[in-house]
Amino acid sequence: MELNEYLAYSFPGLHLKPSLFNQWHIGIHFELGENLYQFKYGNKLNLDLFELVYSQATAIFKELFSEQDEIMLVTNAYLHIWNKKIVKAPKVYKQFLKNKELKHNIRQKTLPVMIDDEGNPSEYYISQFHVKCKKGDLNYPLLIKATCNKDFHLKPKLGKHKGAYGPDVFFVNISKNIIYYIYDDRGCEVIATNKETIVPLTIIRSGLPNITEMRLKGCLT
Template sequence: MNLQEYLHTTFPGLILKPSLYLQWETGIHFELAKEMYQFKDNGKLNLKMFDLVYSQALSIFNDLFSEQDEIFLVTNVYHRKNSTSRTKRMKVYVNSIKNKNLKFHLKQETLPYVFDDEEEANEYYTSQFYLKCSKQDLRYPLLIKAACNEDFSLKPKFRQEKGLYYPDVFFINISKNLIFFIYDDRGCEVISDNKETLRLVYEKYHDWLYEYNREEMKQLFA
């Protein structure tokens, strides 16, 4: 089963893009490093905040993904349609895959622009890369840090010059039917086809729930 077949079967109607929890009723939205700020009073980056962000995101990931789970590692890259540059294998996969033989199994599909902007949809398209792997195949702490570093001059980074926006990286747990996405240092989201799959992280990290969606999530798990 390829990625699109899996999504169509397990998450029908879902478009793999940020704000998954707005498209799917069974999900959790977490806020990372609550009440901490990216910058200190002197204008320098608050590295303690980023360390906490990394730690919290990694904790959630480890509770959602076990060593035995099958995973799709998916990356959306957004390009101009008139770009003459050739799409190359993403550095996401070159730098973060331990088993180098897996790179030969990397798949790529060209899809319509995933965001709801008619003007931009006429100018851009989505290159979607995906690789079936397991947790032990990934340098996942590096991937998690890079996802959190989106808006700041910190390493590791995902950015490529030819990409319109910072690439979006999704972790799909095929074994448990859930999707985990870190949108930046502010937070992350996870959706599933079964709320009981998410109950552990809901209860364990209840204090990290995003306040705006807290009541909806409480009703879901009541």
Template structure:
């Protein structure tokens, strides 16, 4: 029996909304700070590319520890749009440049969902186009997609919002490991979240990358794993 994204989330992560701040929705999770000790800009006002290289490397390390070649993955992207946006009538090529196995692109699913942010201006004028694709690690260019997620606030390539119309927020990408029941989400260059259904699945990350946990979150996270 083939399970779709909604069924999977309902079974593995009941009550969870696939939106930023996963860590605050779920009891088992870790919040990592990326690029700590760096600033996004140099003294002359130019972008600090050394910081971004560090962020990319950290995010990729966490991803590689969480996802193996044999794991089944749901690649999910939320695109936040306004109903007046004419592009909604067209098929958005959300993963076009990131897919290596072209055969799986025909399995891409799109669903229209309510706007996930509690903004007053959102009301019924904004909505979420959610794209999901079942794949494996080797099927897509995950280093490129991870970079695009990190580049949210800066004019760096690759990016996720090109030619996608009047998006009210930068698109969000969620990497879901169906085999291990883990969700990995990079919210921007500042950090990422990891949640799981089992503490033992992500505890090794706490041991290995404990220095990447910001001081504000450290005490709470340590309590979770006692």
């Protein structure tokens, strides 16, 4: 089953893009960082914040994904509408896939031109890539760090196409029907088809390091 078929069957009507929590009826939104700021002492980055966010985002990933789960690693690359050349897969796959053989299995599709907040066509369209893998195929600790570093000059980085901005990365657990999306250092979203698969995150919250805030949708009995 390819990504389109899977989403249509398991998450009908969902668009794999930011704000998953607002699109779906079962989910959790986490704010990360314990009210710390990205900068301290002027323009110096607060590395303590980033280390905390890395640990929070990784703890959530480990709770959601087991070694046996089938995963789709999905990236949305944002490209200018004048860029009609053949687009290569984002560096995400080259950098963070430990199983290099999987690069031959990467699939791509072009999505329509994006719409801005006022309903007008933007200057970008989405080139979406995905590959099926297992947890052990991913260098997920570094990939999670890269997603959290999206807006800052910190390594590792996701990389981006010239003239556009960095890709979004979605971890899709097709065994448990869970989608995990870290939008940047500020927070992340988890949605699922069955509340029972993500309710444990609400129970273990005290074990997650200093989550700032957690909003629930459809997870309460």
